[in-house]
Amino acid sequence: MARERRTTSGRFFDPTVPILLITLLVHVVRQDVVDIAVFAGVVALIAVDHARPVPVVDVRWPAVPWWGVAACCVTIGAVGVLPIGSTPVRIMLVAIGLLAAVAVLTAPRGAPGAGPDVAARWWAWPAVLVLLALIELVSFLLQPDPQTGSYANPTLSTLLDPVLAEPAARLVALTLWSASGWWLLRTIRRPGDRR
Amino acid sequence: MSSHVWTVAGYLAVVLLLAAIEVAGRRGRGRWITLAEAMRRATRHRAAQIGLVLAWWWVGWHFFGG
Numbered sequence: 001m002a003r004e005r006r007t008t009s010g011r012f013f014d015p016t017v018p019i020l021l022i023t024l025l026v027h028v029v030r031q032d033v034v035d036i037a038v039f040a041g042v043v044a045l046i047a048v049d050h051a052r053p054v055p056v057v058d059v060r061w062p063a064v065p066w067w068g069v070a071a072c073c074v075t076i077g078a079v080g081v082l083p084i085g086s087t088p089v090r091i092m093l094v095a096i097g098l099l100a101a102v103a104v105l106t107a108p109r110g111a112p113g114a115g116p117d118v119a120a121r122w123w124a125w126p127a128v129l130v131l132l133a134l135i136e137l138v139s140f141l142l143q144p145d146p147q148t149g150s151y152a153n154p155t156l157s158t159l160l161d162p163v164l165a166e167p168a169a170r171l172v173a174l175t176l177w178s179a180s181g182w183w184l185l186r187t188i189r190r191p192g193d194r195r
Numbered sequence: 196m197s198s199h200v201w202t203v204a205g206y207l208a209v210v211l212l213l214a215a216i217e218v219a220g221r222r223g224r225g226r227w228i229t230l231a232e233a234m235r236r237a238t239r240h241r242a243a244q245i246g247l248v249l250a251w252w253w254v255g256w257h258f259f260g261g
Contacts, residue, residue, distance in 0.1 A: 085261020
């Protein structure tokens with residue numbers, strides 16, 4: 001049930017926005033219009049979301065009915081069987097993205113409790129991911145052109161696209177991707193000791 | 196070694212590093228934290244919530260949407 005407490009907590013300039021802007025710059029170099037639009041739109045969305053007061057509500061992740069699970073399985077199966085980049089696949093991915101956007105934008109302001117705030121070595125994860133991004137960036141810059149992959153300096157896409165061309169591998173990857181997205185959204189919307 | 200091998204070795208090293216951090220986090224050694232704990236920590240911030248969902252969706256869009 002909604003509690004009409006309103007808040008504008010949260011920082012706009014945490015690392016997220018600079019990271020998105022750097023990624024946006026890479027997409028500009030890639031000349032990918034869709035990715036440019038998506039990333040620029042999300043940066044604008046974060047700014048708008050930061051500015052608006054949002055009612056804090058008790059949100060419970062709904063129990064998934066059997067037909068919901070069936071719909072997820074059918075969607076994963078359809079995306080896995082249909083050719084990569086086909087129009088139905090793109091429509092389904094856009095629909096999934098819109099649903100995820102609604103889920104995160106209607107989540108309570110703040111975040112789930114993260115347990116004891118010990119001086120854990122949390123930085124290890126972003127540090128290794130930055131290393132991955134640097135390898136990817138160098139490989140991308142050494143490509144003959146932004147749209148042509150290079151065998152000598154492969155990006156992750158160059159390495160994984162042939163693997164994902166196989167339907168079985170695609171189904172496994174889709175299942176992992178779907179499960180991780182479900183976990184992420186459930187974590188974000190989880191009621192708990194928010195800050 | 197060719198640059199192809201070096202590049203692939205770099206990706207594999209990243210995968211191994213991530214796996215090692217996850218294992219250390221699960222065993223509770225040296226205050227390493229698991230990926231799930233790191234994500235919960237990151238999602239304390241509103242912009243990070245939106246950014247992480249975007250990152251997740253974009254991976255699917257990039258690899259499956261062509």
